[in-house]
Amino acid sequence: MGHAAMKTLIILNEPAYGNERTYNGLRLALSLAKAEDVELRVFLMGDSVTAAKPRQKTPDGYYNLERMLKGLTPKGISVGECGPASTRAA
Numbered sequence: 001m002g003h004a005a006m007k008t009l010i011i012l013n014e015p016a017y018g019n020e021r022t023y024n025g026l027r028l029a030l031s032l033a034k035a036e037d038v039e040l041r042v043f044l045m046g047d048s049v050t051a052a053k054p055r056q057k058t059p060d061g062y063y064n065l066e067r068m069l070k071g072l073t074p075k076g077i078s079v080g081e082c083g084p085a086s087t088r089a090a
Contacts, residue, residue, distance in 0.1 A: 005039040008032060012044050016051035016065050017058075026051070026068040033075040041078045042069075049083035 010029050014021040029042050044051060051065035058064045072079055 003037045005037045007039045009041045009043060012042070012048040012051070013046050015047040016053070016056075017062050022048050022051050022065060023063055023068075026065060026072075029077065030068065030071055033072055033077050041080070042072060044079070044081040044083065046083050049081045052079070052081060 010025050010032075012022050012025045016022050026042075029040060032038050032040050052069055053066060056064055056066045069079060
């Protein structure tokens with residue numbers, strides 16, 4: 001009898017830059033994406049949708065969160081978003 005997959009949803013709700021919460025959430029997601037028997041989804045809410053903005057100009061000393069998010073999709077990780085229209089990428 002096989003293991004049931006551990007279902008995990010990571011909800012991010014902080015701005016992409018200015019603190020490390022979104023970065024740390026994406027680090028956790030990338031780490032879990034490597035694990036077997038994990039069904040992972042990531043959801044960006046509010047200000048965190050700016051992490052998905054294309055062609056980001058990353059502030060000095062910060063990782064590019066757009067690239068981190070792009071690292072999830074080839075692994076089959078679902079990434080959803082819901083934020084104010086003013087924070088979304090065009």
